Amino acid sequence: MSKVIEDKIISGIERNEFLISAINLRKYFPLRRTITDLILRRRLYVRAVDGVSFAIREGEIFCLVGESGCGKTTTGKTLIGLLPPTSGQIIYRPKDETVKYFNELGITPFKGKYYLLNELFKHKRANKLLRRELQIIFQDPYASLDPRNSIYTALEEPLIVHKIGESRDERLELIYRALEDVKLIPPEDFLGRYPHMLSGGQRQRVCIARALILNPKFIVADEPVSMLDVSIRAEILKLMLELKEKRNLTYLFITHDLATARLICDRIAVMYLGRIVELGPTDVIIGNPLHPYTQALVAAIPEPDPSNRLRLRKLNIKGEVPSAIRIPPGCRFHPRCPYIKSVCTKEEPPIIEVENEHYVSCWLYVKK
Amino acid sequence: MELLEVKDLRTYYFTSKGVVKAVDGISLKVRKGESLGLAGESGCGKSTFGYSILRLVPPPGRIVGGEIYFEGTNILKLDEETFRRNYRWKKVSMVFQGAMNALNPVRRIGDQIVEAILAHDESITEKEAYERAGELLELVGIEKVRLRSYPHELSGGMKQRVVIAMALALNPDLLIADEPTTALDVVVQAQIMNLLKELKNKLGMSLILITHDLSIIAEIADKVAVMYAGKIVEWGTSEQIFLNPIHPYTRGLISSIPRLRGKKNLYWIPGQPPDLVNPPRGCRFHPRCPYAMEICKKEEPSMIEVEPEHYVSCWLYIKR
Numbered sequence: 001m002s003k004v005i006e007d008k009i010i011s012g013i014e015r016n017e018f019l020i021s022a023i024n025l026r027k028y029f030p031l032r033r034t035i036t037d038l039i040l041r042r043r044l045y046v047r048a049v050d051g052v053s054f055a056i057r058e059g060e061i062f063c064l065v066g067e068s069g070c071g072k073t074t075t076g077k078t079l080i081g082l083l084p085p086t087s088g089q090i091i092y093r094p095k096d097e098t099v100k101y102f103n104e105l106g107i108t109p110f111k112g113k114y115y116l117l118n119e120l121f122k123h124k125r126a127n128k129l130l131r132r133e134l135q136i137i138f139q140d141p142y143a144s145l146d147p148r149n150s151i152y153t154a155l156e157e158p159l160i161v162h163k164i165g166e167s168r169d170e171r172l173e174l175i176y177r178a179l180e181d182v183k184l185i186p187p188e189d190f191l192g193r194y195p196h197m198l199s200g201g202q203r204q205r206v207c208i209a210r211a212l213i214l215n216p217k218f219i220v221a222d223e224p225v226s227m228l229d230v231s232i233r234a235e236i237l238k239l240m241l242e243l244k245e246k247r248n249l250t251y252l253f254i255t256h257d258l259a260t261a262r263l264i265c266d267r268i269a270v271m272y273l274g275r276i277v278e279l280g281p282t283d284v285i286i287g288n289p290l291h292p293y294t295q296a297l298v299a300a301i302p303e304p305d306p307s308n309r310l311r312l313r314k315l316n317i318k319g320e321v322p323s324a325i326r327i328p329p330g331c332r333f334h335p336r337c338p339y340i341k342s343v344c345t346k347e348e349p350p351i352i353e354v355e356n357e358h359y360v361s362c363w364l365y366v367k368k
Numbered sequence: 369m370e371l372l373e374v375k376d377l378r379t380y381y382f383t384s385k386g387v388v389k390a391v392d393g394i395s396l397k398v399r400k401g402e403s404l405g406l407a408g409e410s411g412c413g414k415s416t417f418g419y420s421i422l423r424l425v426p427p428p429g430r431i432v433g434g435e436i437y438f439e440g441t442n443i444l445k446l447d448e449e450t451f452r453r454n455y456r457w458k459k460v461s462m463v464f465q466g467a468m469n470a471l472n473p474v475r476r477i478g479d480q481i482v483e484a485i486l487a488h489d490e491s492i493t494e495k496e497a498y499e500r501a502g503e504l505l506e507l508v509g510i511e512k513v514r515l516r517s518y519p520h521e522l523s524g525g526m527k528q529r530v531v532i533a534m535a536l537a538l539n540p541d542l543l544i545a546d547e548p549t550t551a552l553d554v555v556v557q558a559q560i561m562n563l564l565k566e567l568k569n570k571l572g573m574s575l576i577l578i579t580h581d582l583s584i585i586a587e588i589a590d591k592v593a594v595m596y597a598g599k600i601v602e603w604g605t606s607e608q609i610f611l612n613p614i615h616p617y618t619r620g621l622i623s624s625i626p627r628l629r630g631k632k633n634l635y636w637i638p639g640q641p642p643d644l645v646n647p648p649r650g651c652r653f654h655p656r657c658p659y660a661m662e663i664c665k666k667e668e669p670s671m672i673e674v675e676p677e678h679y680v681s682c683w684l685y686i687k688r
Binding site for chain 2: 067068199200201202229230231232233234235237238241256257258259260262263264286296297298299300301302303304305306308309312313315317320321
């Protein structure tokens, strides 16, 4: 279905263009079988990620946008090995020092400098090495820090696990640097504090510091600002941008808010029910959305214009996202689509490149 | 005529760490059929303001001063039973924050709506209450058959609609909606805002929308009040607040909204809201204010009317 993208990924890998890519990635969660399922010999799955392909360039901020339940978080977690993929390939170019260890362990690359992560995640020692390079910032800074651990303990733990820093002093030095990097200054003021003594924004900074302390290359930022007040969101986004430059990072930014994505992302992939329906440069996706779902997402963003109250917002699409257990046949979006044609209910549309780097998966744009 | 008039309301929480002055001298008016947006960051006391109007401030909180007039009656003077029978849910009701979790997971939604109706209206039979519950669901765009569903069978957006239906059960004159769309997706959020707009026009009720996101307020509010650290800092019509904001805090809030069009600006309000046990002296916003002057640190600015219906509390606009 996404052959165009896959071909580009393969040729891009030859040119060393991408840092991390996913090819036809799938992640299914089996449902508990009921007695009827057993009799019918049936297995049901939540098809959270159902064949996505994309590639992220080094230094890029790549965004996954979609509503809850579209599989964006699962994609992020699968990409960095927090969840084993059901099928598909994850291709990644590790740091040179990691490659050295890989050579010692007798691990062979997939192609050139690229390694197949879905294989390496099963390899205990390789997985641990990769953990340093691939990190994640979770959505909820209230839930992702242990309330009984001080900030010092929270930040020291990854160092101990990965045996970085010989002595306590050395580790302390690294913790200081990480806290300074996320502008929790002076760091000694924060070391002894517990999460409940911090504001939401400060907690999210601690989470960012924790992700950075192992000096990663690639960070999945899963809705890092959606739990924060609008008034302080930009501060965290700015910090993420600065750290990206300073530490040479690449981000996968996951959000449901296109307006936030617009502020910092280079490219956007719009996900719907486990598939990418549209992918392209940020300004193209927001300025000229082609897929009816992307159009609806753009139309739904509220703007601070007081004349909005005088009219209802035009929403082309009806209802809500269906369950990922029973995915509609044909185009998965057809039950909500205002432009539905007969082909949409029968056959899944392929992904096509409508203009340079702008891909869409919709029958409206397939020429026959 | 004013439906609701709040005068110098003070609601404090008496905690072991000290007195948290969550609402510290708020005066506001809401006319019949008017919608008011109450904006402010988390912890500024905006939800406490909503709870105070329903007289549902959770302990250790207490309303310690001020008056709340509802159609001319000071509801703080009424005894609890009279207020519960005649006002709560009948005249003023609330959609609580995190409404998705406000439903009882082990009871059918129909039974829950009926319970709310029967608790406040003794003249109605159970059968009539069921019919009413069905009508309410249809009013918020859910089929009647869903009366028999359990909350887990509904999506987030539908649960939010059910909670709104419940708040409308007794035809209130005033609906307080506390962050009604916070946990919802953008498309569902737009659907819920459309629903609130339709209901407001159809039922002619007044609305207080409490949220930290001014762009949601722009969707529905006729008037906007901006709250900071337990106080109102600016209050005016929607046009005045959005097109001509004058308090530095309001300006900051509006500039920090990420937009889909125009310049990509990353703007935020530096610092964080003060601790309400020990709020800063003088103007409470002065530690974060880019225009702070000497006087701001010492004396609290009073509320002045800069143009008709547009009030602000800031030393920059007080002529001396």
